Amino acid sequence: xxxESYGRPRGMRTGELAACVLLACVGLVGGGGLPRxxxxxxxxxxxxxAVGRASxxxxxxxxxxxxxxxxxWELPDEQFIGWADPDLSEEGQMQxxxxxxxxxxxxxxxDCVHTSMMKRSIRTVWIILHELERIYLxxxxxxxxxxxxxxxLTGLSEPEISxxxxxxxxxxxxxxxxxxxxxxxxxxxxxxxxxxxxxSFPHLRDSEDILETESLAEAFGRCDSAWTPIQKQLAQGxxxxxxxxxxxxxxxxxxxxELDHEEARRLMDFPRGCPIxxxxxxxxxxxxxxxxxxxxxxxxxxxxxxxxxxDEQAAARGGDxxxxxxxxxxxxxxxxxxxxxxxxxxxxxAPQCITSGAFGTELCGEEPLQDAASERVAARAAExxxxxxxxxxxxxxxxxxxxxxxxxxxxxxxxxxxSRKRLGQVVVIIRHGKTEHNKLGLFTGWEDVPxxxxxxxxxxxxxxxxxxxxxxxxxxxxxxxxRSISTAWLVLEQLDALWLPxxxxxxxxxxxxxxxxxxSKRMVRTKYGEEQFRQWRRGYDTRPPPISSFSPNYPGxxxxxxxxxxxxxxxxxxxxxxxxxAGRLELHPKLPKTESLKDCMERTIPFWRDVIVPxxxxxxxxxLISSSENAIRGLMMHxxxxxxxxxxxxxxxxxxxxxxxxxxxxxxxxxxxxxxxxPLTRYNFGSSGHLLFQPCQYTGTGSAWPDVNAKRKAPxxxxxxxxxAR
Numbered sequence: 001x002x003x004e005s006y007g008r009p010r011g012m013r014t015g016e017l018a019a020c021v022l023l024a025c026v027g028l029v030g031g032g033g034l035p036r037x038x039x040x041x042x043x044x045x046x047x048x049x050a051v052g053r054a055s056x057x058x059x060x061x062x063x064x065x066x067x068x069x070x071x072x073w074e075l076p077d078e079q080f081i082g083w084a085d086p087d088l089s090e091e092g093q094m095q096x097x098x099x100x101x102x103x104x105x106x107x108x109x110x111d112c113v114h115t116s117m118m119k120r121s122i123r124t125v126w127i128i129l130h131e132l133e134r135i136y137l138x139x140x141x142x143x144x145x146x147x148x149x150x151x152x153l154t155g156l157s158e159p160e161i162s163x164x165x166x167x168x169x170x171x172x173x174x175x176x177x178x179x180x181x182x183x184x185x186x187x188x189x190x191x192x193x194x195x196x197x198x199x200s201f202p203h204l205r206d207s208e209d210i211l212e213t214e215s216l217a218e219a220f221g222r223c224d225s226a227w228t229p230i231q232k233q234l235a236q237g238x239x240x241x242x243x244x245x246x247x248x249x250x251x252x253x254x255x256x257x258e259l260d261h262e263e264a265r266r267l268m269d270f271p272r273g274c275p276i277x278x279x280x281x282x283x284x285x286x287x288x289x290x291x292x293x294x295x296x297x298x299x300x301x302x303x304x305x306x307x308x309x310x311d312e313q314a315a316a317r318g319g320d321x322x323x324x325x326x327x328x329x330x331x332x333x334x335x336x337x338x339x340x341x342x343x344x345x346x347x348x349x350a351p352q353c354i355t356s357g358a359f360g361t362e363l364c365g366e367e368p369l370q371d372a373a374s375e376r377v378a379a380r381a382a383e384x385x386x387x388x389x390x391x392x393x394x395x396x397x398x399x400x401x402x403x404x405x406x407x408x409x410x411x412x413x414x415x416x417x418x419s420r421k422r423l424g425q426v427v428v429i430i431r432h433g434k435t436e437h438n439k440l441g442l443f444t445g446w447e448d449v450p451x452x453x454x455x456x457x458x459x460x461x462x463x464x465x466x467x468x469x470x471x472x473x474x475x476x477x478x479x480x481x482x483r484s485i486s487t488a489w490l491v492l493e494q495l496d497a498l499w500l501p502x503x504x505x506x507x508x509x510x511x512x513x514x515x516x517x518x519x520s521k522r523m524v525r526t527k528y529g530e531e532q533f534r535q536w537r538r539g540y541d542t543r544p545p546p547i548s549s550f551s552p553n554y555p556g557x558x559x560x561x562x563x564x565x566x567x568x569x570x571x572x573x574x575x576x577x578x579x580x581x582a583g584r585l586e587l588h589p590k591l592p593k594t595e596s597l598k599d600c601m602e603r604t605i606p607f608w609r610d611v612i613v614p615x616x617x618x619x620x621x622x623x624l625i626s627s628s629e630n631a632i633r634g635l636m637m638h639x640x641x642x643x644x645x646x647x648x649x650x651x652x653x654x655x656x657x658x659x660x661x662x663x664x665x666x667x668x669x670x671x672x673x674x675x676x677x678x679p680l681t682r683y684n685f686g687s688s689g690h691l692l693f694q695p696c697q698y699t700g701t702g703s704a705w706p707d708v709n710a711k712r713k714a715p716x717x718x719x720x721x722x723x724x725a726r
Contacts, residue, residue: 058237060280060288063230064108065252065328066128066243067270068121069095078157080181082150085119085199088127095273096124100131102275102331111238112138114230116145116245117201117499124243126489136480136504136560143204144226147245151181151213154198176215177261183212201499202472216247220261223251234280235288246270253325256290268322277329293329426471427617427660429625430491431632432483433458434654441521443537444628445513446555451486458655459487463494465670466657474621476500477612479508479628480560487655488626506565507607510628514544514594517553538648539596546593549577555591565589597647601634608635617662632658640667642691649688656683658692667692 069092073079088096103110110132115121122141129135153161158170165182173179184198204210211218226248233240242252246269254264256278270276279291433455437444451459472495478488485504492498516524516536525533535542547554555561556574571590578586592599604627616623625635629652637647639660652658659668669679676682680689 060282061111061234061237061239062108062280063234063256063278064103064110064239064241065249065270065276065278066096066099066124066241066274067249067272068118068124068243068245069093069127069272071120075157080150080153080156080161082147082154083118083198084154087119088123092120092124092272093127096127097131098273098332099275100128103128103132106275106277106331108275108277109239110134110137110241112140112233113241113243114140114142114145114226115243116147116248117141117143118146118199118245119498121145121243121245122498125241128241128243134560135482135485138504139502140229141499141501142226143201143210144222145242145244145248148216148219148247149181149198149211149214151183153181154184177217177265178215180215180218181213216265217261219247220251220254220264223248224255227252227255231288235282249276253328256328257326259323263323266323268324271330275331276325277331278327279329290327292327425617425620425622425662427623427625427662428466428471428473429627429632429635429658429660430459430462430487430656431629431652431654432481432487432626433490435483437518438654443513443516443519443521443524445510445517445553446481447517447553448482448558451483455483455654456486456490459490460494462487462655462657463491465672466491467495469670471495472622473497473500473624475616476502476624476626477508478502478504478626479510479631480504480506481509481628484508484626484628488624491624491626505607505611506561507603508625508627508631511597511600511630512547512555512592512595514547515551516544517547517551534648540644540647541596541598543594543596543599549574549593554593556588561591562589565591597630597634597637598644600630601638604631604634605638608638636667636692639665640692640694642688646688646691649686650691651684651686651689653683653685666694 069088071081071086071092072089073081073086110129113125113129115125122139125139126135129137129139156164161170162168173181223244230240230242230252242249244252249270250264250267253259253267253276254261259267277293279294280288281291283289433451435444435449435455436452437447437449439452439454473492476488476492478484485502488502489498492500492502513536521533521537524536528536536544549556551557556571566589568589568591570587574588574590575586578588612623612625625632627635632652633647633650636642636650636652636658637644642650657670659670660666661668669682674682679685679693685692
């Protein structure tokens with residue numbers, strides 16, 4: 001057998017082979033032997049961990065359907081929302097938390113997530129995963145799962161539509177599969193009507209599949225095509241969460257229950273905050289077959305708890321009885337949902353300065369970021385226009401740092417309706433915001449601590465600063481640690497770009513600090529001395545003492561790593577320990593128990609080289625990387641050619657966007673309007689921090705950033721940086 005370690009094959013050593021033979025005996029004695037593959041001769045047993053591992057077939061996973069929470073509109077249940085992009089209301093957030101609690105109560109876990117690219121559905125996913133403590137899971141944001149596109153009707157209520165298009169128009173539209181709403185560009189624009197703008201996504205602008213307005217049949221058709229990847233994951237034994245809209249849920253349920261589009265049109269209005277569960281079995285031909293719903297004694301009427309809700313809808317529709325899913329299992333009686341939602345408060349700890357339990361948009365007790373940023377932008381823009389921008393002009397003491405700052409953009413401010421051009425391709429690397437462990441001076445490592453109040457504020461200010469400079473991204477990479485993912489989320493929230501894909505990888509995790517995890521740095525310095533402390537904390541190839549296999553801080557005791565890390569070989573030692581304890585074969589991945597910076601770089605640099613560069617950089621995409629200090633230190637050492645004996649003096653401040661200019665091969669900071677041009681004075685980059693800001697070497701004329709050493713234009717001239725055409 002050959003084991004893989006990130007693309008480098010390793011032969012099985014003699015000791016490993018002997019251990020596997022021992023594990024075979026453990027499996028036999030404990031009655032935990034693997035099932036025999038078909039056609040294998042009796043008397044011949046498979047070597048555990050070899051072919052037998054691949055032959056184990058998992059039972060199909062469960063499909064969990066959730067409709068997004070109530071949008072933050074004046075009349076959300078009476079207006080046509082379509083592709084408009086409102087956020088969740090407070091009531092909507094309570095509905096979503098109620099759905100998460102119902103999943104917890106029923107014992108459901110989630111392995112992967114599908115949703116649309118609308119803000120209301122993405123935030124629904126975020127709150128659910130936050131409550132389930134699984135925000136590290138992959139989330140596929142698919143435009144095909146979006147709501148029906150309503151064109152000129154977007155934002156209008158039924159009375160308004162009747163006034164504009166005549167009585168009975170709404171009934172004809174809802175009763176027809178092939179009738180399209182009028183396109184927005186053909187809308188009647190009178191003094192009493194203004195069409196609500198629909199959300200446009202840059203990467204969909206040239207797509208031939210995007211229609212200006214859709215009939216129900218066309219909306220069902222694109223949603224149907226999203227079923228294939230979901231079905232594949234279910235067949236692999238994964239529990240799949242799909243957060244969608246009324247239209248997309250109808251399309252998926254019609255696939256599950258073999259309904260035609262006319263029957264899908266008549267499906268009930270699905271209640272918000274009530275998960276609908278579909279279970280499957282594998283038929284003789286290998287295909288998935290839907291199982292009937294289970295009976296839940298807590299629900300009125302058992303598996304048909306939606307019947308009363310359906311009757312209410314039938315009365316509202318004038319007797320046209322909606323169709324209730326036959327195989328969907330509602331986890332609560334829809335009539336009880338409002339009461340349940342009003343009782344919900346966040347289950348999990350969240351930063352106290354954030355208004356919602358899943359990182360809202362406003363800091364409590366502080367000046368709103370938007371207002372403060374707007375004042376700073378106005379002040380700095382005035383400086384640029386008059387030619388007195390300190391960061392661009394500088395004094396003698398700051399001359400050497402001029403090239404380390406990207407000037408604040410003055411033209412095209414958002415407040416006056418002007419549009420900012422997008423800068424060229426950039427890579428922005430940001431260390432997560434501050435945590436309570438950072439504030440207390442504790443070794444954090446792989447311990448999954450949340451952002452502190454200050455850390456959430458840092459992340460939001462970083463996003464605001466990026467927006468001021470007109471920086472947009474195409475892809476986001478983050479580690480599996482909550483503080484890194486939350487930082488990326490808050491940055492994207494300020495950029496109004498929650499629809500961007502966030503690719504999460506354990507290879508961007510912080511360095512594993514071994515048995516130092518959660519210990520006080522002050523205590524370690526006192527106990528072991530300054531030199532040993534410095535080597536453990538900042539050294540290049542010095543490992544801290546390893547952590548015990550039985551410690552709660554060992555990643556092998558965390559479900560996310562045991563279940564979802566698939567790109568490392570198995571650990572013989574850990575497999576033996578856990579197999580003996582379980583009385584059956586328990587294969588265990590080889591996860592780090594301690595790491596030096598060199599060890600950390602052996603997983604982060606290949607991820608940069610083999611994943612980020614070919615998938616994003618070489619494709620001309622702009623990238624945000626949200627990670628932890630030591631992962632970033634290793635990446636900076638690689639990108640900036642910092643010697644191993646100098647990296648000990650480099651530190652990375654929290655929440656500061658570091659811009660890596662791919663053309664100029666240098667690190668820059670964004671001008672934040674403070675007037676301080678020396679980055680080593682503005683932030684703590686350590687005693688060797690100057691190595692991060694070595695003079696940029698321009699290799700061509702295509703840089704996205706201006707040469708700030710070049711002569712400025714006269715006051716009142718164009719102060720905007722040179723940009724590349726998109």
